[in-house]
Amino acid sequence: MTAPRIPRHIAIIMDGNGRWAAARGLPRAMGHRQGMEALKRTLKAVRERGVEILTIYAFSAENWSRPEAEISDLMELLRLYIRAELAELHRDGVRLRFIGDHARLPQDVQKLMQDAAELTRDNVTGTLVIALSYGGRQEIVQAAQKLATQGAEITEESFASALYTADLPDPDLLIRTSGEMRLSNFLLWQTAYTEFVFTETLWPDFAAKDLDAAINKYQQRERRYGKLGQLA
Ligand code: FPP
Numbered sequence: 341m342t343a344p345r346i347p348r349h350i351a352i353i354m355d356g357n358g359r360w361a362a363a364r365g366l367p368r369a370m371g372h373r374q375g376m377e378a379l380k381r382t383l384k385a386v387r388e389r390g391v392e393i394l395t396i397y398a399f400s401a402e403n404w405s406r407p408e409a410e411i412s413d414l415m416e417l418l419r420l421y422i423r424a425e426l427a428e429l430h431r432d433g434v435r436l437r438f439i440g441d442h443a444r445l446p447q448d449v450q451k452l453m454q455d456a457a458e459l460t461r462d463n464v465t466g467t468l469v470i471a472l473s474y475g476g477r478q479e480i481v482q483a484a485q486k487l488a489t490q491g492a493e494i495t496e497e498s499f500a501s502a503l504y505t506a507d508l509p510d511p512d513l514l515i516r517t518s519g520e521m522r523l524s525n526f527l528l529w530q531t532a533y534t535e536f537v538f539t540e541t542l543w544p545d546f547a548a549k550d551l552d553a554a555i556n557k558y559q560q561r562e563r564r565y566g567k568l569g570q571l572a
Pocket residue numbers: 354355356357358359360372373375376379397398399400403414417418421470543
């Protein structure tokens with residue numbers, strides 16, 4: 341079966357902010373700032389193309405080992421993003437959802453996230469999933485612990501519904517920018533049959549044409565889910 345024209349769910353590893361800044365002799369924070377602009381552009385482009393769900397890797401569990409100043413810059417950007425964009429996202433019918441282990445995030449950021457998720461929970465025209473303090477292995481372990489505590493039967497279905505992404509379809513397409521070709525602990529369970537597209541473009545430079553190129557590659561793939569292909 342060839343892939344349907346437009347993926348329903350796209351996941352993005354937004355990589356290369358630091359290199360984008362270094363290439364211009366700018367502080368890393370400027371790279372992240374431009375990364376936020378790229379996110380706004382990309383969400384708009386994704387919605388215009390009829391993609392229903394966008395999941396972004398904004399801060400990994402491993403990112404806690406970055407210098408404190410950079411962590412605080414990223415937290416500040418998150419505050420800025422939610423405060424500045426929430427009203428418009430809500431007006432446009434976008435549901436915001438946050439996944440990850442949020443206990444380590446600053447209290448005010450947790451509150452902003454909870455309020456944003458609550459405000460937009462019934463929106464139906466699209467979903468933006470922001471992975472924050474997220475690690476795929478940690479997600480899998482907490483799902484296993486949850487099911488064990490409940491004494492629940494462990495099946496693929498019960499396991500999937502114990503993950504942060506319960507009720508969301510798996511990503512059809514995962515894009516990673518900046519030339520790196522690994523998953524870095526992102527959506528380990530959910531990407532079992534996802535198509536991967538890697539681009540050299542650094543995240544702050546990512547534009548509609550890069551999205552179209554990735555969707556184009558996706559459309560040329562044959563998604564077999566382990567079955568025989570059309571040429572067999
Ligand atoms: C990877 O680039 C990017 C991140 C660790 C952070 C991603 C954050 C943003 C795009 C900011 C906007 C997000 C929100 C939700 C407001 P890197 O720093 O690892 O780049 P490098 O590999 O070139 O150093």
